Amino acid sequence: MNLFYHSTRSDDQTVTSKQAILRGIAPDGGLYVSDGLGKTQLDLAEVCAEGYHPIARRVLSTLLPDYTPEEISSCVSQAYADNFDTPLVTPVSPLGDDWLLELYHGPTCAFKDVALQMLPRLMSVARKGEGRDVMIVTATSGDTGKAALAGFANVPGTGVTVFYPEGKVSDIQHLQMVTQAGDNVAVCAIRGTFDDAQTNVKRIFADRELAARLDAENVMLSSANSINVGRLVPQVTYYFSAYAQLVQHGAIHVGDAVDFCVPTGNFGDVLAGYFAKRLGLPVGKLVVASNSNKVLTDFLTTGTYDRRRDFVKTISPSMDILVSSNLERMLYYLTDGDCERVASLMGDLATKGCYSIGADLLAKLRETFDCGYATDDQTRATIRDTWEKDHVLIDTHTAVAKTVLDTLPREGRQRVCLSTANPYKFSADVLAALGTDVSGKSGFDCMDELQALTGVQAPAQLSNLRSAALLHQDVCDMDGMAGFVEDSCHRIFGQGR
Numbered sequence: 452m453n454l455f456y457h458s459t460r461s462d463d464q465t466v467t468s469k470q471a472i473l474r475g476i477a478p479d480g481g482l483y484v485s486d487g488l489g490k491t492q493l494d495l496a497e498v499c500a501e502g503y504h505p506i507a508r509r510v511l512s513t514l515l516p517d518y519t520p521e522e523i524s525s526c527v528s529q530a531y532a533d534n535f536d537t538p539l540v541t542p543v544s545p546l547g548d549d550w551l552l553e554l555y556h557g558p559t560c561a562f563k564d565v566a567l568q569m570l571p572r573l574m575s576v577a578r579k580g581e582g583r584d585v586m587i588v589t590a591t592s593g594d595t596g597k598a599a600l601a602g603f604a605n606v607p608g609t610g611v612t613v614f615y616p617e618g619k620v621s622d623i624q625h626l627q628m629v630t631q632a633g634d635n636v637a638v639c640a641i642r643g644t645f646d647d648a649q650t651n652v653k654r655i656f657a658d659r660e661l662a663a664r665l666d667a668e669n670v671m672l673s674s675a676n677s678i679n680v681g682r683l684v685p686q687v688t689y690y691f692s693a694y695a696q697l698v699q700h701g702a703i704h705v706g707d708a709v710d711f712c713v714p715t716g717n718f719g720d721v722l723a724g725y726f727a728k729r730l731g732l733p734v735g736k737l738v739v740a741s742n743s744n745k746v747l748t749d750f751l752t753t754g755t756y757d758r759r760r761d762f763v764k765t766i767s768p769s770m771d772i773l774v775s776s777n778l779e780r781m782l783y784y785l786t787d788g789d790c791e792r793v794a795s796l797m798g799d800l801a802t803k804g805c806y807s808i809g810a811d812l813l814a815k816l817r818e819t820f821d822c823g824y825a826t827d828d829q830t831r832a833t834i835r836d837t838w839e840k841d842h843v844l845i846d847t848h849t850a851v852a853k854t855v856l857d858t859l860p861r862e863g864r865q866r867v868c869l870s871t872a873n874p875y876k877f878s879a880d881v882l883a884a885l886g887t888d889v890s891g892k893s894g895f896d897c898m899d900e901l902q903a904l905t906g907v908q909a910p911a912q913l914s915n916l917r918s919a920a921l922l923h924q925d926v927c928d929m930d931g932m933a934g935f936v937e938d939s940c941h942r943i944f945g946q947g948r
């Protein structure tokens with residue numbers, strides 16, 4: 452079967468999955484989708500007997516069929532061989548009466564490693580056909596940036612430029628980024644929010660003059676944000692892997708439905724759960740958990756997506772997002788592939804700041820998705836309760852999901868709470884949630900105290916930052932971002948080749 456991709460906003464131009472991965476975003480501003488989704492299903496009984504690597508190979512070869520089996524195999528073994536600190540890659544462990552899917556065992560201690568250790572390999576294979584250098588440009592709310600830097604550092608033929616909102620990421624996240632080594636990396640703080648940064652990155656991708664100048668130098672821009680198909684597809688694997696582990700633990704039988712609760716920002720992680728469902732995973736409900744930037748809770752409750760609201764800075768900064776880009780893909784599948792409708796909804800979002808999908812589509816959406824949100828106070832209470840009752844230390848993002856999960860009735864299904872970051876990535880907020888006064892303490896003071904208090908070991912990837920050199924100090928305004936990208940291309944790839 453051949454499976455082509457096209458934009459969510461028009462279907463007259465199709466590309467292969469390799470091209471979709473290289474380009475990141477479609478020329479008309481839409482996201483790449485495939486109408487083949489769900490036409491081939493995975494063999495569940497076989498998957499349930501397998502470990503992470505074979506499951507990843509099945510998922511990738513189904514959704515990215517123009518990669519050869521050899522290419523897929525080599526990408527999977529490079530991405531998941533030694534870079535994760537457990538052979539299970541994403542282990543499942545008990546969390547009270549539910550399960551915790553630990554997605555933070557990669558090099559940067561956040562779930563984004565699962566996709567961002569894979570994407571550079573997929574791009575490297577895809578670019579063989581193009582022969583051009585690829586500059587990855589990424590806006591980050593905290594975790595993507597470091598995961599992209601770690602994934603792309605020193606990958607030949609690629610460079611990576613990361614923008615993060617100044618003062619809106621944790622101490623540790625900040626240090627993770629500004630200490631990143633590698634000849635092909637660039638890091639810049641911007642004066643604004645993550646949404647501002649993301650909007651401007653989209654503008655940079657749409658800038659035809661910039662693209663033409665870079666093209667003359669044999670450089671193309673691409674994205675490592677979760678709008679890239681190559682980010683989304685690897686995340687589908689851990690839904691299947693979690694399910695297989697539950698079968699192997701004897702918690703479920705093959706075929707039983709399972710609920711997943713997902714701490715959500717850009718809608719990428721939870722959309723991967725929807726893809727898993729379309730590929731044949733027995734999913735009960737996918738629960739979309741938000742923090743106080745609860746634009747998705749409101750959307751899933753009323754059918755109206757409305758970004759016209761104040762942006763709230765929370766203790767789960769990777770979910771501080773008002774425009775959930777990947778929702779556009781969900782709208783495409785929800786409308787059975789109605790590109791015109793999607794384009795018009797996205798037009799409303801751009802011009803009016805809101806759109807409505809109507810009662811019928813909302814009802815259809817709610818067949819799969821449930822939702823809820825947690826305030827910072829509730830999130831802190833959950834971190835404390837989970838430690839005291841279950842002796843499990845969870846980070847602020849995971850705690851948002853756990854809070855929401857605890858409010859929902861158990862419908863006789865096993866439930867999996869996705870854990871998206873190691874708690875030490877947010878040491879100060881986690882320590883404060885446990886009742887310690889953290890005022891005036893550095894991220895490392897908090898890390899030490901949290902370790903002494905709980906006996907849970909901080910991961911070496913984070914404690915090693917203590918002695919790392921600060922390499923990046925650039926700060927720019929929104930209108931300086933395009934210039935920063937162009938300068939980085941010149942520095943990394945050399946001018947006028």
Ligand SMILES: *Cc1c(COP(=O)(O)O)cnc(C)c1O
Nearest residue numbers: 594716717718719720769848871
């Ligand atoms: C990025 C991130 C999220 C949100 O994931 P989306 O795919 O944007 O929904 C949640 N938690 C953590 C720790 C993250 O880094």
